[in-house]
Amino acid sequence: MNSVVYTRLTDNLHMLQYRDYETKYFEGLWHIPEGVTYNSFVLETNEGLVVFDTWKRSLGKLYVDEFSKHFDVKDIKYLVTHHMEPDHSGSIPYLLASNPNMIVLGHVLSKGMIESFYQVKPGFNAVKDGETLKLGGFTIKFIHTPWLHWPETIMSYIEEEGALLTCDAFGSYGIPSKAYYDELSPEERTGFTRYMAKYFANIIGHFRDWVVKNVEKLSQLNMKISTILPAHGVLYRGGDVAGVVEKYKRLGVGEPISGKTVIVYSSMYGFVEDIVNLMIEHLEKNNIKPVIHGFTDKKWSDISEIIADVYQAENLIIATATYEAKTFPIMKHVSELIIEKTPVNKNILIIALYGWGGKAGSELEELFTRHGFRNLDVIEFRAGQHQAVWGQLKDRLSKIVRGNG
Structure with missing residues (x-):
């Protein structure tokens, strides 16, 4: 597998992509067996090069080596940092070591981060929202897009290329076989639709209100966008530009998939799993096929996938064991x-089982209610009594069944 890919996107715009098969937990938290890419872009002008973002910190030397196969580092006039998280800014000190005369452009907040993170003090120009840079026949417009997903996040629009460089926004997990979405097979496109939704839920979801604000802001700038170039995952061009923007808007407003029902449960000794199996059977008889994620003594579901599924769910069932008079820890x-990353517009059913004392149900109810989740039902009962409460539980499930009907 080739980890480094150079792509000439246009006569003057290039991509240096690192395909990361090694990272198993993005940000040390989110499991990504599908891998991830770091996309760095280079604009070639007759007055010098403009670099947009780099690769992660551990790849700094490799980045400079690969860059030097296609360009002269000494020709870099400007380095634009859209976002200071080290998976994008990590190679900055390596470039500066090879060319200390380049000027770093970014949000005013980025200067202090660069100096602190990497112990360097480059020439730095803070760009204002809407400011333009003209260089070698190209016009670059800088747009402040805060909280996508750090406060200093900006985007760049290269007018002559119709290219919007968006850093994490519109990004995805996954390692595409080709640069552009329209080059992928139907199966791979489906995969990347999922990878984008998963990345959004994991990384951007907490700031979804800012997605709506910033997408609306972009729409009002009358830019003629022909390509969207995120710093992770696949690129978009032509008719796919409007499509990915629409997907992003739907994710931003938290629009659920109609009827999507997710069950997340923990079962220590099988009692919770018994009730989960009864619910699955009942829902499937009513033409609802729930997505199941469980934590038992034999299996653990992937938390990053749970958050991705719950983000777009209309209905969520949480079934938990009680542990030391509290909610089971996981x-x-x-x-x-779920509270931090996903919208509150869900129907939630909490089912809590206990042995010698019930507490988990009320604890989870208070937790979700305190954070704005309002459509909640709670059933709490002693393990082994699932047949006795099944009628009551079916009544609670009827809300899901009616909604799907």
Whole structure:
């Protein structure tokens, strides 16, 4: 597998892409067996090069080596940092070591981060929102897009190329076989639609209100965007530009997939799993096929996939064991991530089982209610009594069944 890919996108615009098959947990948190890419872009002008973002910190030397196969580092006039997270800014000190005369452009907040993160003090120009740079026949417009997903995030629009460079926004997990979405097979396109939704839920979801604000801001700038070039994943051009913007808007507003039902459960000794199996059977008889994620003594579901599924769910069922008179620990952790990362517009059913004392149900109810989730039902009962409460539980499930009908 070739980890480094150079692509000439146009006569003057290039991409240096690192395909990361090694990172298993993005940000040390999100499991990504599908891998991830770091996309750095280079604009070639007759007055020098403009570099947009780099690769992650551990790849700094490799980045300069690969860059030097196609360009002269000494020709870099400007380095634009859209976002200071080290998976994009990590190679900055390596470039500066080879060309200390380049000027770094970014949000005013980025200067302090560069100096702190990398112990360097480059020539730095803070760009204002809407400011333009003219260089070698090209016009670059800088757009402040805060909280996508750090406060200093900006984008760049290269007018003559019709290219919007968006850093994390419109990005995805996954390692595409080709540069552009329209070059992928139908199966791979489906995969990348999922990877984008998963990346959004994991990384951007907490700031979804800012997605709506910033997408609206971009739409009002009357830019003639022909390509969207994110710093992770696949690129978009032509008719796919409007499509990916629409997908992003839907994710930003938290639009659920109609009828999508997700069950997340923990079961220590099989009692919770018994009730989950009864619910699955009942829902499937009513033409609802729930997405199941479980934590048992034999399997653990992938938390990054749970957050991706719950993000777009209309209905969420949380079934948990009680542990030391509290919510089972992994379910408490998953619930807190759901609260932090996903919209509140869900029907939630909480089912809590206990042995010698019930507490988990009320604890989760208070937790979700405190954070704005309003459509909640709670059933709590002693393990082994699932047949006795099944009628009551079916009544609670009827809300899901009616909604799907």
